[in-house]
Every structure is written in C-alpha cells, then in structure tokens.
Amino acid sequence: MIEIQNLTKRFTTQSGTVVALEDISLTIRDGDIFGIIGMSGAGKSTLVRCINMLERPDEGLVAVNGREMQTLSPAELRSARREIAMIFQQFNLLMQRNCLKNVCFPLELAGRPKAEAEARARQLLELVGLPDKAEAYPAQLSGGQKQRIAIARALATDPKVLLCDEATSALDPNTTHSILQLIKQINRELGITVVVITHQMSVVEEICNRVAILDGGHVVEQGDVGQIFSNPRTAAARKLVFPAGAAQSELVPGRRMVRVAFNGTQTTDKPLVASLAIECNALVSIIAADTRIVNGQTLGSMLLALPEDQAAAQRAIDYISNYPGLSFEEVKQV
Incomplete structure (x- = not known):
C-alpha cells in the first residue's frame, strides 16, 4: 500500500541545514497496522507528513496505492489525499x-x-x-x-490509508485503550491500512503487527512486532522496548551468566526458572528481567545467573538450549 525508497528530507535553518530524515526505506503492506516509533526528535512526524506530501522529500520515492506522490499534479494530489486520511493528537x-x-x-x-x-x-x-x-x-x-x-x-x-500522528498521546490509559480498539476494528472491518506514529511502545504492543524504529532520522530496525520485542538489536530499540533498562545488569563474579530472549512462548507453557529447578536440579538466580505479554505470548528477556556448581550450570545450559520459544546467549565475564 505504501512504498518508501531512499527518502531524505532536509530543512534549512538560520544555523544551517538539518537532515530530518536520511535514506528511509519502508514497505507498508495492504491491511497492515504499521507502527513508526521513536523518541522525540527522531523524525516520526516529518516522515508521516512526507507520505501525504504535506512535506516534500528532497530525495527518494513515496508511492501510495501504486501512485508516485511526487509526480502528481496539484489536482491529482488533492484526489490522492482523499485516500489518505489523518488524525492528530489535538483532534483539530x-x-x-x-x-x-x-x-x-x-x-x-x-x-x-x-x-x-x-x-x-x-x-x-x-x-x-x-x-x-x-x-x-x-x-x-x-x-x-x-x-x-x-x-x-x-x-x-x-480512505485507503489512515495516518495516526500521536493520536492517543493526550488521552488517559483507559481512553487510549478504547481508541486503539476502535482503530483495530476499523482496520479489520473496513480493510483500511493504518500507520501509527507514536513514542509509546505500549501503543505498538497493543495494535500493530509490524513496526519500524526511528532514531536520529534513520530507520534502525524494522520487522514484525514480536520479533522486535523479543530480541531488539540496537541501542535505540532496546531503550524503547525496555524503558526501565535492558537485562544487562552487573555480572555476578564467579557465576556463568545467560541472557534468555523469549520469542513468543505461550503463557500457558511451564515457567522456565521453575522447570530448571524441578527437572534439572539447577537453581538459577534472576538478575534482571523485562518481559511482557503481547497477543497472549511472552516477549522480552531475562539475565540469569547459573549455579556455582559447574555440572548443574551445564545441565541448565543444555535444558535452556532445547526449551521451545526462546533463544539464549552466554554473557561472558569481562
């Protein structure tokens, strides 16, 4: 539905040229609820305004429903914009x-x-x-x-596309939830592709199926929401997914440490830490954790300190390596 290729947008200010967006490439499929998330100043609102040509990119291509927006005449652009609706934080x-x-x-x-x-x-x-x-x-x-x-x-x-620019930022949590459910209903029943601009990961978590993370005018990660939540790769993504701090606390001297990432384990599955104790006789300590439930699945990560006994620690590693729905890495002592 929306194809963005190598988009760059600059602004000229009294102090010089500011590059608001640089080399942005995104594909938003028909029927997606696509989240674009980043901290303040990341370029989110500029990007959404480039989609409907309220801001014209300096470089790159924007195509909506098969039409290259930069090539349209004023009359054609007005017609195209009727297919691209927008809602804002302040209602307007x-x-x-x-x-x-x-x-x-x-x-x-x-x-x-x-x-x-x-x-x-x-x-x-x-x-x-x-x-x-x-x-x-x-x-x-x-x-x-x-x-x-x-x-x-x-x-x-x-419209074929609904752009939501921080549409719930001025609302309380209960009202936010009801508005997000309405947007989800509209997407499902009317087949409208939705682009959600937000700085709140909870909004992406609740309704989006795919997400792109902006930082300093660049797309640093994009993909399925579950993939990004379960294993954010960049510092910008980890800051958004784990606002309280990723599971990277101080290492425990003399203990082997494992970082476990949950990739969508069903909440009905047996708990990992208890299973290690019962089935492996391996008592592990949770040093840090940041997990959440998204669409009935556990996503996030934990930093575990394995038993001091090396045999028990190895049993734990072997068990974790075969545990469904997660990935792990051993965190080495520096």
Missing part, C-alpha cells in the same frame, strides 16, 4: 460546527450533496459509537469523544 475539530457538521466537512469540500453527506456522516457516527452526539459541539465532548469524531471525519472520504 472545527469548534463552531456540531459533530455532524464536522464529519460532513470533507464531503462538502468534495462537492457531495448535502443530504448524501449527512447520511454518510450519521453512518460514521454510528461506527465510532457516538450517534447521540450529532448535534453536540466539540466543547461539550471529552477528549476520547473528540478523537472518535475526528476518526469519523477522517473516514468520510472512504
């Missing part, structure tokens, strides 16, 4: 219009008849769960309700 509703009129607005701009536009708007208010708020004004709504109206408005032109 028209305060002087009620909810129904807000949802109608893009249809009015597209020249749709008033009765047809209102009928479509009421369908979308039903979809986002707010049919009773048609006559209410944005000032009368909660933050979550405002975002639902913004989503309804974004869907008015039947």
